[in-house]
Amino acid sequence: MIVKKTTIFCFLPTLAFAGMLGTSQPASACGEEAYTGETCITAASYCPHNTVEASGQILAINDYQALYSLVGCTFGGDCKTSFGIPDLRGRAPVSYGQGPGLYPHPFGQYYGTEAITQTIDQMPAHNHDATFTPNGGGGGGTGASVMVSQDPATTDSPAGGKYLAKATTGLAPIKIYNNGTNLTELEGVSGGGGGGSTGGTVTVGVTGGTETGGTQPMEVAGPRLAMRYCIVTNGLYPPHP
Structure with a gap:
């Protein structure tokens, strides 16, 4: 009985270890099993191990050969000794391509702005017509x-x-x-006034007289939360489909 118990306890760790080896663990963004080139968001004050902030840095190809082989020089660099990584500071990533009814966005292209200043081309079509309305007039006149x-x-x-x-x-x-x-009063002679003016045209300049407004930029960005984007530099190499 003692020999059997000893044999069982000796093999239990071995079986458990073998079971762990046979378990397939999915890659997690910025974790120990993350793929090189993945990005993630963290609320921490720094990026985890094997990652760097996605702040548009120019990196040496020799130091990050795996990452360079995946991203190339899409985000900068000379493709000889250096390459760039995405700059996600103050930006929100979207899928590349062209969705229905949307503008096309090539891969790696930066676009958009947080505020705009309207120009004449962006104003709705309108005019500066004016109507003259006199006080009185339009009657049958007065006798004299x-x-x-x-x-x-x-x-x-x-x-x-x-x-x-x-x-x-x-x-x-x-x-x-x-x-x-x-x-x-001279008899047999009378006089009178006309009906007066009932309308007319008022000329208005294109600028409409005294200019108003400060031509300040108008914010177009929606509510956002600033956090930290990280990119995996030394993780698992992603298998090609």
Whole structure:
């Protein structure tokens, strides 16, 4: 009995170790089983072992040959002694290509901006027409009477403040005006005013007069959380499908 128990206990560790070897463990981003070239996000103050921050650094090919063989010089470098890695500072990665109704994005291309300043080409189509609306007008006008003087005329000059009067006889020039004494309404004669203007065109400049606004950039970025992107530099080499 003692021999049997000893034999069992000796083999248990061996069986357990063999079971571990036969277990397939999936690769985890930035973990011990991560693939070279993978990126991950961490809330820590540094990137884990075998990774570096994805901050657009230029690395030596001799120091990171496996990573260089995967990314090449897509993100910078001279492809002779150096190569670059992605710069994800302040950026959010998206899948490359062109989705339905979207712009095309070649692999490794940086694009987008956090704020824009509108130009004339980006403004909606509009005009600066204006309508003139007068106060009053449009009616039938007002009547007016013609006043004359009943006294003899004293001058032949139609100066301001003079009225038609009884004409004098004699040699020319004949006097037909006086200073408006003893006025009376001339019968059989009437006057009136027109209806006035009911509309018109107002010319407005393209700038609309005094300019307003500060032409400040307008933010277009949505809510985001800044964290740390890391890229695996020395992990498992990813098998090609």
